[in-house]
Amino acid sequence: MSEQALESRPSGASVEAISYHYDVGTGFYRLWLDRSLTYSAARWGDPRQIAATPVSLELAQEAKLDFHLRAVGVGPGDSLLDVGCGWGSLLRRAVEQYGVATATGLTLSTDQHNFLRALDLPGIEVRLENYEDYRPAATFSGIVSVGAFEHFTRPGLSAAEKIAIYRRFFQRCHGWLNRGSRLSLQSITWGNVPRDRTSFIVAQDVFPETDPPYVTDVLDASADTFEPIYMENCRSDYIRTLEVWLERLRTRQREIEAVTRPGTFEFYERYLRRSIYGFKKRQLQLCRFVFQRH
Template identity: 40%
Template sequence: MVTIDAGRTDAAAAAIRHHYDIGNEFYRLWLDRSLSYSCALRETAYDTLELAQENKLAHHLNAIDAGSARAVLDIGCGWGAVLRRLSGRHGVARSVGLTLSAEQAEYVRAQQYSGVDVRVEDWLHYRPEGKFDGIISIGAFEHFARPDDSAEEKIRVYREFFSRCREWLTPDGALSLQTIAYANMNAAQANIFMKQEIFPDAELPTLSEITAAADGLFEVCAISNGRLDYAWTCAEWARRLKAERPAATELVGAEAVARYERYLKLSAMGFRMGKITLYRLVLRPYRSGYFAARGDRVA
């Protein structure tokens, strides 16, 4: 198992708190009812934000066959939209959610979902008590690397993530991953405002880095591009925040509201122009025979 320096995990936690701990009530003003703060999935042009977020959640739950799962791990669980459905709709006996936001963890715990354990813990520090039938990670992968990482260092960190997920999954388990990624832009061209004011110490992957890191560990069974879905989602969030501007200003102040409105509009533009994109991947562990054939050590 690769050793990752403590400074990396401390920086990731600080960056998460910077963005997400502005307050649950602020996010409640402009997110949908499920408090899903990630790209929605539109199936028709008439989908509302609420329906599109339900579509997104269903995509990930179906990808891991949640209806048959006994244990599921949600890495970057947010305000618990996935955990709620695992507990209620699918009756999963054991669901674990990892977040680095104390505000999010407090919110999820207050819901008292049956069979759900939420932890303020980095995946690098997590040690599971047993195997999982499925792992879902939505919007956390963007926080694993740092802006000063080389491509080789990014792949090393991503490979550590995939190695642990493979170790934590049952042989027939699946990983459903959703992440923003660089598309027709590289890190040097990224917007300074976004890097410094919105997501400090975060770094996006590229598709080639993701696949290189997963090579030999996971088979990529499905991949889809949700770039235009995310452009629409960010535009919807911006519209809803603008409509709630007086209430939002009372909660967090005019400067913070203006910062978020700018970030949402810039994000929508970036997705629309193809500078950044959104990938949804479904991955399954390679069988041990694959490694034996290659002469690799099986973990």
């Protein structure tokens, strides 16, 4: 199928699919995520070091945010785009700790959008908008995307169709960035799973219309517009994050059951356990890529 034909059809998870998982209620996520409401794998240590020093979830999430902000090199007076901004922890850290002048976040979650809008933080803009529809008024000093890339395509697409969709994302980022600037990307990727078996691994009852990339898909799709300058695969980061989340979820079971509809606790408890299994079995990986704009 041509890329022109693909432009006319949905690519990844729809607004409804994102809402199904993320719009359970910010109060629910507050009970078991860290204080910053960062809902993606933390960074527990540098994989280039022999051993990582144990830290709290809060500090490990800060380390992850700092990794991406330092990777794109933003500082005072700069502008930043966060594709898939969640509840805005990276946007807030960029403005408050790095002096970024303007930080723009894109999300498809109504809860996340409303939460950030209500904070009304100086220098931060949040948009309830798909990256495919976004048309910025100016270019950015850096772009970060954490935990969104795995939602950009859906099951049933061929490898060529998926790469075409990813390629358009990188082309958009290329056009949105100042010359020589960087894109930092964090995504779940497939590990030792054949392409014809992926539909049996990702639980569509947890993340509907979602199909992560292979590492080669990411590199192939970015080759024309970006130079990869760093990559790390840190499965252990997601395993440890998931284990901490699971412990915190179980600790708050009664409170969760009091503020959510029946079955929510069991749903998330099962999803976290299944995710830990997938990473431990090397079916899933956690990759961070840093790209330099051509």
